[in-house]
Amino acid sequence: METPKTRLTLTIDERIDEPGNIARLRLRAPDGAPLPPFTAGAHLDIHIHDAEVDLWRQYSLCSDPAETGFYEIGVLRDPNSRGGSETLHRIVRTGGTLEVEGPRNHFPLNEAAPQSLLFGGGIGVTPMIAMARRLRTLGQDFTLHYCTRSQDATAFRDAVADAGLADAVVYHHDDDPATRLDLDAVLAEACAGANIYVCGPQGFMDWVIGRAGACGIDDDRIHKEFFSADVDVSGEAFEVVAERSGLTVSVGAEDTIARALARAGIAVEVKCEEGVCGTCVTDVLDGEIDHRDHFLTDEEREDGDQMCVCCSRAKGNRLVLDI
Structure with missing residues (x-):
């Protein structure tokens, strides 16, 4: 169903500046034609080109997989990035275009699982929103735990509400002890055969993956997607x-x-x-x-x-x- 080698030039139909320095971009075909279908968990490769910047970066789709008229992605403006997100935030305007490849999916959803627990840290919530949309359509048991630094830095609230997902999303904020995620308690209540999905900063992901394993959840039921990673490429020649x-x-x-x-x-x-x-x-x-x-x-x-x-x-x- 995915089309990994498809290269498209898409029009930026809308840019919504969300809290937390996140830009939500809605992309359409210039002629309004239907876009290639995607499955929940998929991403687009975006070509970022401006002056000396010439990069490809990956952004998860947060729109409904049933929607073929447009794609939506979220882009965090990260001052510690290697230039991709900063450049996108600076150059992207409604009516402009972006060159993309995909969609591709290395983070597929097990639609047959008896329960799905989705953990999104910051911008890592984007694929989880698409998964939540799909699971709601299927009538499956799921909860999305969305963790952010604070309520003021929490993006996508309107998108979650507009999609009718507010009752399935639990918000957790680092600066509010009353809302902090009690991960062990959540995992302890998971049903037999529950599948775990996690995306976010590496420390957050390592925490969720480690605790899920310690709670006896098999590796094949723990699904993860890194949107960036600290990697040491050095070593002996x-x-x-x-x-x-x-x-x-x-x-x-x-x-x-x-x-x-x-x-x-x-x-x-x-x-x-x-x-x-x-x-x-x-x-x-x-x-x-x-x-x-x-x-x-x-x-x-x-x-x-x-x-x-x-x-x-x-x-x-x-x-x-x-x-």
């Missing part, structure tokens, strides 16, 4: 053999495989540069991988036959890639 290209490149201590390959004329598509989007996943023919990403599953890592070349490295002196 090593060689990479690009088997099909017939080239060998050296990857230095502060270098990445993707950059080393690009200097040798071997293009690998890279978008997030943090090992969260999966765009740069490459097959590995030989060698031991030092995985640094947040995209591959534990099973895929154990197989040892693919890696994210934007951040992961070799554990030994040599890797052979099928490229």
Whole structure:
């Protein structure tokens, strides 16, 4: 159902500046044609281009998967970002356009689960809103726990109310002890077979994932999506053999495989540069991988036959890639 290689130029139909430095953008086809369908949990790759900034970044869809007339995303203006969100906030205007790819879904919803517990931290709530819309349509049991710094910094309240989801959303604010999330209590009340979904800052996600595991929830029922990650790409130097290209490149201590390959004329598509989007996943023919990403599953890592070349490295002196 997803169309991962579809590239579209979409019109910015509306920009709504939400609390918490979040811009909610509604995107339509310039001719009003229906947009490619998506499933709850999907995201768009957005091309951010202005002056010296030329980046691709991923933004989760928060609109209703049943809606084909427009997409909606939320963009946090993060002063600690690498320029993408700051640039979008500065250049995006109603009537302008954005180049996008997708939608793609690496965070699918298990629609058959007896119960779904959704945990969104800050801007990480965006895919949860789409999931909540879909679960409401299906008549499924779910609750969305939405955690923010304060009530004044809480975006999407109007969108939640307009979608008829207010009764299924519990708001938690760091500055209000009465509303803080009692995670262990929530997890203790989960029914057998409940599925957990979490997206937000890395510390928040690590907390939810760790507590869910400690409460006995199996890994295959804990679903996560990182929208950014702290990743250390440094390490000992090593060689990479690009088997099909017939080239060998050296990857230095502060270098990445993707950059080393690009200097040798071997293009690998890279978008997030943090090992969260999966765009740069490459097959590995030989060698031991030092995985640094947040995209591959534990099973895929154990197989040892693919890696994210934007951040992961070799554990030994040599890797052979099928490229």
